[in-house]
Each structure stands twice: as structure tokens, then as C-alpha cells.
Amino acid sequence: MSTEKVVSKKRKRDESLEARFELAGSGSGRVGPVLVSFPALEPPSSTAFKCYAQKRAKTAKDAPDEDDMLVAGETPAVEFVSNEIESRKVAAAGCRYLLAVRSKKTNTISIxxxxxxxxxxAHTVKALKSIPSSAAPSKVQYLEAKTALGETFGTKKQKASIRAQERNRIDVSAMEGVMSYVMDSIEKGAGNLLTTEDTKEAADKNRLIPPFSATATDPADIYPLHNIIPEAEWKALSVSAFDVAETDKDKIALLAYRKSTWINDRLKALVNTEGKTKKRNLKILLYISAMLSFRQATFLKGLDRDNLYERLAAVPTIVVDSLLSRFAETARASSSYQATSTTKTNLLTHILALCLKVDNYATNTKVIAHDLSMPVTEVNQLFKSLGCKITKLGERERARLGLAGSSAEEKHDVLNAPVEFPKPRLKRK
Structure with a gap:
């Protein structure tokens, strides 16, 4: 055979293998090929499948939507039906394919x-369709089966946990006969519980603050003066020596505690006041200085009465005895006094209540905190326990207190009437 004949035959064979591509047209009412997936059981290749669509209106001319179709087929033993839920999940995941069909006769590939x-x-076995489905197990049955599995195949730790749960399990049926007695005992016990008003009254009594009036409409009446300074001590306080003193230095020397900037500033400002207000504030400042000197003495482990008399020589002995009885405790089998955290807090709130009276119930705590050698935040908490609110003063309030305009941005602890104490914070779960 010549080479020319071989070439010609090859060319004819190549021409027969050439395929043509075309775009398939979607005729009316035609669905075309459908793509299916068999996750579990695959039918024989001879199984016939059909497409079913929902009933459409007679006026609808478009082909049915493929998403609304059902693909179904069957063999002598198994039925196959498309699962709509799983098919929609696959479609939502973006799983889509572009199909093409090749015609062997014309060697054309239609896309x-x-x-x-x-x-x-999804598939269904025909022989099992007549068997009713079993009901879901109850919670008790589930727990019993779980316990049986744990006791048979569980580890030592799991078996010990199962036995512990069985020991702690309460038999409700055994409680049926005694429930009436339990409810009666609960009702009897609930009768002795405190009401809301009783609880509030008990909480107010246990506050580490001076005795107060919850119904007072004037800040001056919330903490009566003689509830802080007993009337006998008030009468025993003498301020005649301050009238004789000529200079501020001489007046400060008459105080029991001379290192308080707040007291010294208020003492100097009393020069411009006259009458009962001056005498009243002088007595309060003298009493505050005695309380500060007493507080300084409480830093020692033991309080000796004679040493306190020497330290507080500027005040009557009745004041020293009162401070010891109210703000110190005696140890067992001992005559010496000692201060506790409760008595120290109580002493501080009494001091701050007197400071509010001198400052017309609006006090800047920075100077007081410096005198007490305490952080401003802790002093503010003590003022809050007295019912004060931390706020900036307006122009009218600054004018009433005689404060300069530069104090507009400074915060003050203000006592308003009626008094409102801070509510206890609830712990987070």
C-alpha cells in the first residue's frame, strides 16, 4: 500500500472524529437531563426514573422550576425519592454543575x-413500610439504658460516678406520705420571717453611722447634733479661751489636734462670723479635733485612759470617757481599751457628719482625705454611707456656700433630704 493511500485514510478518520459544540435550546415543557446523587444505596442502571412537579395554573406557560420537582424511581425491593430538605441544603451550599449531552449519530455535544x-x-425498603415505627424512648428509659451501658462497658471512674448518682437520687414516691407535714413545717417557719419593713429597720439599726431621721425634710435634721455630741458633753465644752486668743496660731494651739488643715481653715474663717453660729461651729471644731486626736491614739495596740487624758487635755474628761465608751472596746480580763474595724468606721462617720454641719452639708473631701491620710475614694464611700451624693455644685449653690468660681469643676459630697442610702450591690451569677 502506498504512503499516499495511508495518509488519505488517516485524514478521513480524523474528519470523522471531529465533534461540534452547540448550545442546547430549552423547549417549552421540556426539563432535560437531571443530576441525582445516591448517598447510601445505588440502584441498577436499568432502573427507570420519572420527574414529578406540583400542579400549575393553566395560564402558566413556562417550564416547571427544577427546584420544585421530585425525582422518583423504584426497583422490585426499594423505592427512591428525592429528599427536598437535603437537596435544598446542597443548593444553598452552591453545589451546581454545567451539563452537556453528546449525540453519537451526529457527533454533536449540546451544552x-x-x-x-x-x-x-433517599431510599425506602418496601418490605419495611408496613412495620410501624417505634416510639422515641422516654427520659427515664434513656437514663436506664445509659446506666446499663455504663455499668457494663464503663471505666472504674464512670461506674463510681453512676453509683454516686444513685445514692443521691431522691425517691419522690417515698415523699408522698410526708409532704403535708413538710408543707406545714414550712408555713410555721415562714411565719417567723421578717417582713420587708422589718428587714429595712434592722439594716438601718446596723449601719455604722450616727442615729438619723429617715423622714427629715431638712438636711440639718437628718443627723441631730446631740445624737453625735451628747448634750452633757456639749454643755461641758468651753470656747471662751478662743475669744481671748489674739492670733490664729494661738487659737490653733487650743485644739487637741493641730495638724488638720480642714479644721485650721474653718477656724480662721470664723473670724468673719458672729453670734450663736460662731460659738456652735467653734464647739463642733473643738469636738472634731478631739475625735481626730482620739483616732490617732487608736493606732496603738492598747488605749490607756490616763494617757488619753494627757493627750486630750484641751477637752473635758467627760468627752474622753464618752469617746472610749462609744468608739473602743475592752478586751477580756483586761482594763485596756482597743479599737476594732467597726469602731474605727463608726468614729469616721461621726467625724464626717460633723464636717457636713460646718460646711452647710456640701463638703469637698480632698482636704479631709489628706488630713485622715486616706484615699479620696474611701472617704467618698464613707460619705455615701451617710446618704451623700457626689456631684458638682451649681452657681447658686456655690454662691450660698461662699465658694469661688474656680471650684466649679470640683466635686462635693452633698447631703439632701430626705436621706437615701446606697442600695446593696447584687452579686453576678
């Missing part, structure tokens, strides 16, 4: 213009 989503087929 379908729209991408298709596979139908996920």
Missing part, C-alpha cells in the same frame, strides 16, 4: 445553558 443542582435521593 445546556443553565447550571443544575443535584437531587439527593
Amino acid at each position: 445546556f445553558p443553565s447550571a443544575k443542582t443535584p437531587h439527593i435521593l
